[in-house]
Amino acid sequence: MLLGSNYPSSVLRDRTLETILHERRQRLAQLVDFPVILWSGRSKSRNFPANKYPFRPSSHFLYFAGLPLENAAIRLESGRLHLFYDDPDPSGALWHGEQPKRHQIASTIGADAAFPLSELPAQAAGAATIPVQNDDVRSLQAGVLGRSLSPLDNLQGIDRQLVRAIVQVRLTHDAGALVELRHAAAVTVEAHKAGMAATPTANLEAEVRGAMEGVILAHNMSCAYNSIVTVHGEVLHNEQYHHAINADDLILADVGAEAPSGWAADVTRTWPAKGTFSPSQRAIYEVVLAAHDRCIEAVKPGVEYRHIHLLAAQVMAEGLVELGILRGRPEDLVEADAHALFFPHGIGHLLGLDVHDMEDLGDYAGYEKGRARSRRFGLGFLRLHRPLKPSMLVTIEPGFYQVPGILNDAGNRQTYREMVNWQRLGDFADVRGIRIEDDVLVTPDGAEVLTAALPTQAGAIEDLVRD
């Protein structure tokens, strides 16, 4: 099941998985001098024990083990890989078909040795680990290691050293990862095109979502996160799909595919339900698009991601001043966080095996050592605060939203009474939320947009909806 044909990337067709995993282990070995044990986890039940959610292993395991094995562990030391996995019960073949055996998996991933899980405790002395989030597996980990595990945000000793090392290894992507990330991006582009094409005949948000996720499933991929497909773009984490689509609505779709190997894409487009932006919608769209384009132009090694975020804020503020929604000098408005009234999230985040890559580690991944979250309204939501490096993959996703909880807040009304032309804002009432998000790879001399095949220009978007 997990071998060859179920892992449809060119990586495996080229038999290079073994090589890729070998190189990942070497990179880790240069950073830690203690053994490391990583667990894949177990599937979780939905409404009764036999009805499981589709299994997704821990990303740390997946990064070094390469295959989505359930209930497995790997031990890494000095670049060597030991696999711990129990051969499937032969009687299970009746129901599940022939399953690959431990020795086959070990060969595919280039393990130096393979053992049943029962032998793991004997090889666990002095090993570091990353606690998984499931209570059952976490207590298993503690039992095998013979010690308690601290919470992820307060790890101690070698576990904390391991986190720092894994962040360093996973922060930039190797060729094997990029093949998969490009594949997930390409399928995601197709999904968004299908969503736009399905819009003219759709009465419900759910119909657009069905068209988009149908494409992802048809490519034997899954969704990297719960899709947002909504006419209420102002609800930032809107995971409902029951609203009717009206002709004057904008549809905001934040939908991304995950390859069978676990690598993710994360793309947002916003399009007019009837295929034509109203003048007010188009005006705001152009402001968001300008921020998007300027930010992508600014991506290159050495640039602080926080600078990109502030650039988005600056471009947004300029545009909103030009439209008469904000009043004042754009620099001053950004300094006062006035942009954050309409753009209350960060410009993006790391992307990899997790859609918010390594977010399980809190800010260990997103924040350079020694840095912490800002308390500023306009900066506290920033998920990434590091200088960019070649082979980092980040999202660039500026947005404009009219969130009632923000715009009707009495404190905000007071603070920003002079900076916002509230009456003029009323002319843009048909703009609930707009976001434009692409997946941007840092290259040695700039950036490559992995999702560039999906247009961002307003006119091109309109064409895709109307075709």
Next chain:
Amino acid sequence: MLLGSNYPSSVLRDRTLETILHERRQRLAQLVDFPVILWSGRSKSRNFPANKYPFRPSSHFLYFAGLPLENAAIRLESGRLHLFYDDPDPSGALWHGEQPKRHQIASTIGADAAFPLSELPAQAAGAATIPVQNDDVRSLQAGVLGRSLSPLDNLQGIDRQLVRAIVQVRLTHDAGALVELRHAAAVTVEAHKAGMAATPTANLEAEVRGAMEGVILAHNMSCAYNSIVTVHGEVLHNEQYHHAINADDLILADVGAEAPSGWAADVTRTWPAKGTFSPSQRAIYEVVLAAHDRCIEAVKPGVEYRHIHLLAAQVMAEGLVELGILRGRPEDLVEADAHALFFPHGIGHLLGLDVHDMEDLGDYAGYEKGRARSRRFGLGFLRLHRPLKPSMLVTIEPGFYQVPGILNDAGNRQTYREMVNWQRLGDFADVRGIRIEDDVLVTPDGAEVLTAALPTQAGAIEDLVRD
């Protein structure tokens, strides 16, 4: 979110949810004289804490609470309902939009009183519960009740009495449930038609799956279980979709929708990839269809479901004798379990809020009190062993499979050496697996097939593929 428009059944449009839930509580109150507390559970994370699987509450909670509330509990006593639920954090409205408040939910479901969760322990004395499967919620339950909880298959005291009572209540479906079950069935029919229509241009199983699940999502429903869409029908629990479809393949699709209210459908069809059954495929298809039709004809109140299962076995044996695959008198072949070489599962199961309804309770639901699983090869897999009653909903799903693990088993080869014409069986090598499954409601004088809008006749199936 959870109110009104997100619950798109006519039940809620008619404002009858309150009435339905009231009646369910009354039925329970007639069976138990102690208070009952049921928990909804909590969402589970996928690869990092913020990336959750779509939340699905416990079905026992959902049955009596009506809405898919996360992290809630209800207390039932003498037909009265107390809701325990914490009002959403107001700051969450920024990200999640306006959430319904406790008092709004309480009004929608007709609760007699509503409290924050912190007040639950004070009302927990002497209450029975059903342990949920998640460790974290289970320990919460034990903590609130101030006692330990036994495993589900060995419940004691009032918990066991509660299980018996809930089984009795949930075993037959009320009008509110039937509206939802019919809706899930209708969407499932559309999904199967879309799968057939997508087949001629599909190269991969995944493409057919994408077409089917896309329809389910487009109706704002979810999948009641992980779909089976495969050219390897002989792998009974095949949850992979990566195989190429060849012209001579049969596609077996076991796909069912779940309404937002939680009520499920469960349907299987098998169709030829190129739109025409080969003579050998059609011959076996007709045998399975005969079993399917004869079983549905036999469904009526008072009939033992085990009798339906044995009828399927008999009809299958007759058909396979006629085709020259089995040798002997059909009665003797069934007595010897020879049919189970090709039909190694039960004829079906209960269907309701769970696709295997109340399977979390082990055989408490499926097996009449005092009955236990048979050790016979041909009967041990039977999931339901009760006399049928009006308003029970069951699946009827005979099948024929060539499972290598069964047919190549040395013991089976020896036991059935005279009963199977192994050479003749070779003429049917292009039949890996065929199943035909419908959802059948027991009516006062017979049966109603909720999924009857999806054809079963070979010719009609071929037409749907080729159209």
